[in-house]
Amino acid sequence: MKQAQAREVAEALFNQQHSPFGGFGLGSQTHHAVTIPDAVRRCRWIAMDIKATGFALFFVGPSAERARLVPCFDSDYPSVALATKLMSGANSEDIVRHARVSTGPLWWADDAVAGAAAGFADLAWVERTVPLAPGSAGIAFPVHAERGQCGLVVFLGSEMVLSQEALYEIHTRCFSLFSAVARMRPGEAGRVGSITKRELECLKLTANGCTSEDIARQLKLSVHTANQYLTQSAQKLNAVSRTQAVAKALRLGLIE
Amino acid sequence: MTASAAPLPSETAATRLASRGDVTGFLMELAAEVGAESYMLVAIVHDQARDDARIVASNWIFDAVELIGRRLVAALAQGSFATAPGIRPQPLLAAHAADMDGLLTGEETKLLDVLGHGELYSLRLNVGRQRLFVLFSSPEPGRIEREALTRGQMKCCYALSQVPELLAASAAQDPLSDRERECLFWVSEGKTSDEVALILGVSANTVNGYITHAIQKFSASNRAMAIATAIRSGII
Numbered sequence: 001m002k003q004a005q006a007r008e009v010a011e012a013l014f015n016q017q018h019s020p021f022g023g024f025g026l027g028s029q030t031h032h033a034v035t036i037p038d039a040v041r042r043c044r045w046i047a048m049d050i051k052a053t054g055f056a057l058f059f060v061g062p063s064a065e066r067a068r069l070v071p072c073f074d075s076d077y078p079s080v081a082l083a084t085k086l087m088s089g090a091n092s093e094d095i096v097r098h099a100r101v102s103t104g105p106l107w108w109a110d111d112a113v114a115g116a117a118a119g120f121a122d123l124a125w126v127e128r129t130v131p132l133a134p135g136s137a138g139i140a141f142p143v144h145a146e147r148g149q150c151g152l153v154v155f156l157g158s159e160m161v162l163s164q165e166a167l168y169e170i171h172t173r174c175f176s177l178f179s180a181v182a183r184m185r186p187g188e189a190g191r192v193g194s195i196t197k198r199e200l201e202c203l204k205l206t207a208n209g210c211t212s213e214d215i216a217r218q219l220k221l222s223v224h225t226a227n228q229y230l231t232q233s234a235q236k237l238n239a240v241s242r243t244q245a246v247a248k249a250l251r252l253g254l255i256e
Numbered sequence: 257m258t259a260s261a262a263p264l265p266s267e268t269a270a271t272r273l274a275s276r277g278d279v280t281g282f283l284m285e286l287a288a289e290v291g292a293e294s295y296m297l298v299a300i301v302h303d304q305a306r307d308d309a310r311i312v313a314s315n316w317i318f319d320a321v322e323l324i325g326r327r328l329v330a331a332l333a334q335g336s337f338a339t340a341p342g343i344r345p346q347p348l349l350a351a352h353a354a355d356m357d358g359l360l361t362g363e364e365t366k367l368l369d370v371l372g373h374g375e376l377y378s379l380r381l382n383v384g385r386q387r388l389f390v391l392f393s394s395p396e397p398g399r400i401e402r403e404a405l406t407r408g409q410m411k412c413c414y415a416l417s418q419v420p421e422l423l424a425a426s427a428a429q430d431p432l433s434d435r436e437r438e439c440l441f442w443v444s445e446g447k448t449s450d451e452v453a454l455i456l457g458v459s460a461n462t463v464n465g466y467i468t469h470a471i472q473k474f475s476a477s478n479r480a481m482a483i484a485t486a487i488r489s490g491i492i
Contacts, residue, residue: 101384102417103410125414144382146340168407175382176342209481243480244446250487256307 034180040077046173047075047155050166052138054156056084057181059149060099068092069152072181083156086133095132099142099152105171109137109158123164141174145182146253153178195254199233202226204255207246273418280313282415283390287315290404292392293372297416298333300387301489309333312422320371328364333389338378341413345405348376349397375400379409383416386490431473432491439466441492444483 039057047055056074069092074084098106106129107120120126120139132138138156145151153174162170198219205215215226234245237252249255273282279297287295296314300307309330311321321329337346350369360368368376373393377400381388390412394400432440435456442452449467453460467479476482486492 101420103382103413104417125411144341165407168410171410172342172406174342175340179340179342206480207484209477209484211478240446241448243443243483246480247444247446247483247487250484256488 034184036073036077036181036184039177039181040073040075042177043073043153044075046153046170046177047157050155050157050170051159051161052155052157053159054081054083054138056081056087056154056156057178058088058152058154059182060096060151069096072151083133083136087154092132095129095140095152098129099140099150103142103144103171105139105141105167107137107139108132110135119160119162123162123167126167141171143175143178145179149178149182151178151182195233195236196229199229199236200249200255202229203233203242203246203249206230206242207250207255273415275419276313276422279415279419279422283313283412284315286408286411287392290392290408291400292377292394293399294391294393296329296391297412298329298389298391300330300334300389307331307334316373317371320367320373323367323371324364328360332360332376333378333391334387335378338380338389340380341382341409345377345379345402345409347397347400348378350374350376351397377405379405379412381409381413381416383413384420384490388416432470432486433466436466436470436473437486437492439463440470440483440486443467443479444487444492 043055043057047053054075057072058069059072060069069088071080071084071088074081076084095106098104105126107126108129108131109120110131121128126139129140132140132154133156136156137158137160138154139160139162140155141153143151143153201219202215205218210218212223212226212230215221216223219226221229230242230245233249234240234242237245237248239245239248246255273279283295283297287293294314294316296316297312298314299310299312301310307327307330309326311326311329314321324332332348335348337348339345350365350373368374372395374395375397376391376393379390379392381390390409392400392405392408438456439452442455443449447455449460449463452463456463467482470486471477471479471482474482474485476485483492
């Protein structure tokens with residue numbers, strides 16, 4: 001049982017996102033490095049516990065217009081499984097809408113997979129949906145992370161086992177997996193780190209409706225300096241205007 | 257597949273949550289399951305550049321809410337001890353609350369303790385983009401079971417997912433029309449009025465009109481504030 005113990009320890013490490021009494025507010029983050037291979041391994045452990053043969057993690061695109069699933073990784077990592085490609089295809093609109101407004105897990109079983117996942121029918125809170133990929137059976141857990149990111153953790157297999165008790169535990173683990181993955185998404189994070197406290201203060205005041213003059217008065221700066229801070233923060237956030245800088249800072253959770 | 261033992265009351269209720277009364281009933285059952293004496297379901301809304309708490313359901317005594325105040329309830333729900341699903345719940349212990357980043361004054365801590373919230377958990381619920389929190393508390397530390405609490409957090413998420421319209425009515429409202437929302441979205445992406453006009457195929461004047469309306473509806477003082485308000489309430 002050594003392996004099981006090691007797994008528990010590893011998972012506990014992975015879960016340490018908030019120091020219990022530390023000063024981490026919402027929107028701040030630890031600098032705990034987690035890589036995609038770590039996340040894949042972690043997801044595989046969850047899959048093993050429910051006897052799933054495949055898994056995949058998707059992001060749900062933030063834009064209202066383009067409702068689609070963006071694959072992050074799956075059980076064929078580093079390549080991409082066929083099922084994942086099918087799921088991120090055209091017919092995912094309904095499930096994207098569901099994931100945005102609901103936490104309820106969805107399961108499906110194609111008629112071609114005889115007797116698959118019949119056990120899900122007895123579970124409370126779980127709903128049946130149309131198959132995400134033809135000829136498959138699976139269950140999808142909607143997940144959310146701190147900064148409004150939304151995603152879906154999907155498990156596939158014809159002989160999955162899930163009890164009511166385990167449902168909560170598995171979904172909870174999916175949540176912590178997703179928030180770890182969401183925090184390491186590449187892109188804005190690196191450069192945003194260099195944004196200063198003063199620049200954030202100016203952004204925050206702008207978000208509250210202050211003009212440069214108001215900011216200058218409140219922070220006891222010259223109007224020129226206030227503008228300078230806002231220009232710099234816009235550059236660091238890769239924004240074209242201060243309005244977009246405010247929007248980006250809010251969406252990234254830099255300001256509340 | 258082994259079916260678990262007799263379903264808990266909160267689970268049999270699973271399929272028939274429809275009204276505000278159902279939500280209250282569900283929370284009462286859940287509070288009993290986790291060993292908590294009090295519960296409170298709070299939606300955080302951003303109003304006039306400040307956070308405010310809209311209490312959806314609660315069995316806190318009226319005096320407690322009055323004395324503590326809704327702004328503080330909002331601060332309490334979002335305190336650093338609040339945990340999202342997937343993170344082990346951490347209590348706020350009134351006895352040690354003074355150590356916690358100046359969230360509460362000594363007086364307020366005493367008040368919480370006296371009013372029967374000596375141990376308080378704040379669990380973040382992820383239902384859509386709303387900022388929802390459920391608070392469970394008991395007079396004495398150690399009565400609430402953390403394992404049950406973790407399960408309870410998921411159950412709450414599931415249950416509230418079933419009544420989106422109820423929460424929408426009591427939480428952030430979306431006063432915007434589709435067109436106004438679209439315009440605000442594109443402006444938040446850094447587009448100028450001329451560019452938005454091009455994207456939507458209308459004139460720049462029309463775009464400015466939509467944005468002005470949106471600013472008025474939020475009683476904001478400028479575009480940046482209107483956009484901030486819209487993002488904070490999860491509209492765009």
